[in-house]
Amino acid sequence: xxxxxxxxxxxxxxxxxxxxxxxxxxxxxxxxxxxxxxxxxxxxxxxxxxxxxxxxxxxxxxxxxxxxxxxxxxxxxxxxxxxxxxxxxxxxxxxxxxxxxxxxxxxxxxxxxxxxxxxxxxxxxxxxxxxxxxxxxxxxxxxxxxxxxxxxxxxxxxxxxxxxxxxxxxxxxxxxxxxxxxxxxxxxxxxxxxxxxxxxxxxxxxxxxxxxxxxxxxxxxxxxxxxxxxxxxxxxxxxxxxxxxxxxxxxxxxxxxxxxxxxxxxxxxxxxxxxxxxxxxxxxxxxxxxxxxxxxxxxxxxxxxxxxxxxxxxxxxxxxxxx
Numbered sequence: 195x196x197x198x199x200x201x202x203x204x205x206x207x208x209x210x211x212x213x214x215x216x217x218x219x220x221x222x223x224x225x226x227x228x229x230x231x232x233x234x235x236x237x238x239x240x241x242x243x244x245x246x247x248x249x250x251x252x253x254x255x256x257x258x259x260x261x262x263x264x265x266x267x268x269x270x271x272x273x274x275x276x277x278x279x280x281x282x283x284x285x286x287x288x289x290x291x292x293x294x295x296x297x298x299x300x301x302x303x304x305x306x307x308x309x310x311x312x313x314x315x316x317x318x319x320x321x322x323x324x325x326x327x328x329x330x331x332x333x334x335x336x337x338x339x340x341x342x343x344x345x346x347x348x349x350x351x352x353x354x355x356x357x358x359x360x361x362x363x364x365x366x367x368x369x370x371x372x373x374x375x376x377x378x379x380x381x382x383x384x385x386x387x388x389x390x391x392x393x394x395x396x397x398x399x400x401x402x403x404x405x406x407x408x409x410x411x412x413x414x415x416x417x418x419x420x421x422x423x424x425x426x427x428x429x430x431x432x433x434x435x436x437x438x439x440x441x442x443x444x445x446x447x448x449x450x451x452x453x454x455x456x457x458x459x460x461x462x463x464x465x466x467x468x469x470x471x472x473x474x475x476x477x478x479x480x481x482x483x484x485x486x487x488x489x490x491x492x493x494x495x496x497x498x499x500x501x502x503x504x505x506x507x508x509x510x511x512x513x514x515x516x517x
Contacts, residue, residue, distance in 0.1 A: 195485035195516040197508070198234040199227050200270070201492060203248040206434050209495035213246055217254065219498045221261050223491060223505065228262035230509060236270045241309045245438065245495065252285045259293035267293060270382065271302035271364040274327040275320055276313045280342065282327065283334035283349045286359055295355030300382050301327060302364040306442045321373060328361055328377050335359070375399060383409060414467045414490050417475060417507040424469040424504075429458035431494030432467040438494075467493075472511035485516060 201220050205213055224235055237254055240247040248254065251269045258267065272282075289297050303320035304310065310317050333340035334349035335358025341347075353359070363374035366384040368391040374381035375395035383389045389407035396404050414432065418424025433455070440454035455461045470478070479485040487508065491501035 195479055195487065195513070196231075196233050197227075197487040197489065198232060198236065199223060200236040200238070200488065200490050201248070201254075202238040202240075202490075203246060203254075203492070204243070204435060204438065204495045205246040206244075206495045208430070208434075209497060211495070211497060215498065216492065217257075219492070219501070220254070221257055223501075224258040224265070225261040226505070226509075228265045230513065232265045234266050234268055236268045238270060239273050240306065241273075241276065242312045243438075245434070252289050255297060256289055256292050259289070259296065262296075265296070267297045269297070269299040271300040273304040273309070274301045275304055275315045275323040276309065277327065279327045279330035280334070280347060280349065283331050286331065287334065287349060287351060287353050290353040290355055290359055291351065293354075295353070298360045298362070300362045300364045301378075303370065305366075305446060307445050321369065324363065325373065325377060328363075331358070331361055371395065380404075380408075383407065386410065412466065414493050415475065415487070416467075416469050416489070416491075416493070416496075416504040417472055417512070418469050418504065419471065419507070421469045421471055421474075425458075425462065427500055428469060428493075428496060429461065429467075431496045433458050433461055433494070435494035436461060436466065472507045475508075476512055476515045479512070479516070487512070 203213070203216055203220070205211055205216050227235065235258060237248060237251045239249060239251045241249045251272060255267045255269065286297070286299065301324060303324045307317070315323070330342060333342075335353050337352030339346050339348040360379045362380035362382055363370060363378040364382045364384065365371060365374065366388055368388070371381055371383065371388055371391035372395040375392050376399070381389070381392040383392070386407040386409055393404055416424065416428055436452050437454045439452035443452055444454065455464070461467060475487075479487070489505065489508070491505055492498070
């Protein structure tokens with residue numbers, strides 16, 4: 195079966211883990227996953243978060259690329275309004291070379307009000323800044339000189355992969371979906387229902403129907419020999435994640451799978467976070483036409499050893515069932 199990992203590096207105080215140790219653990223997990231045939235590792239970006247959410251995805255992927263050989267990487271998502279487009283293009287070209295063409299990116303306009311205040315960027319400029327960033331990166335990835343704000347610029351070196359990393363857009367609104375259809379290589383909605391706006395716009399522009407949404411229900415699954423004990427250990431970190439996202443996303447009531455909840459019992463009833471035995475997970479995956487697992491091993495600041503315990507169960511008791 196296929197599997198992927200994702201990291202956002204939330205590290206709340208109650209996790210009692212240094213950020214240096216968390217970064218080091220993620221590099222070890224990336225190397226471990228690559229050795230087992232992992233298909234994709236994704237990282238996210240936010241700024242000024244009290245729990246240390248990853249603000250700089252490119253350096254961490256560069257470190258992961260140096261420890262791996264085959265796994266592909268994706269930034270999901272890079273928040274375009276906070277980046278100088280030329281410097282971003284340079285950093286992405288270097289990462290593309292370091293990884294030998296194993297990186298792709300999703301760009302987004304952002305939504306957390308405090309971040310826009312931090313960078314002194316007006317929120318009503320999101321669309322314009324995303325559009326400019328995509329245009330600059332695509333021109334830069336060509337390896338040729340191009341015009342930028344009235345002057346000729348040339349990003350060097352050229353990408354390792356001809357044309358550079360693919361650029362999709364993420365978003366939760368109709369304008370974001372339509373913008374992706376016009377300027378990007380693809381679209382990743384935050385919720386499946388937003389996909390219809392992208393699909394309609396792609397066809398209106400005369401291109402082939404992209405088909406159904408590429409995402410399904412957002413869920414986090416972890417493994418434990420005893421799911422009840424596992425839930426007791428992991429629930430505080432699941433609760434931290436959903437409530438931290440929920441507070442951000444309630445600012446504008448955007449389409450999102452995250453909402454604040456009062457306690458872990460209420461969270462468990464949503465089914466968004468689940469702890470299963472390896473046997474239960476194997477049974478579920480065998481019933482799927484395309485067995486695939488996406489793990490968020492340090493979700494919400496999960497302790498490193500607890501994260502590893504879930505991954506080792508996957509390695510030792512789930513993967514062998516599909517060989």
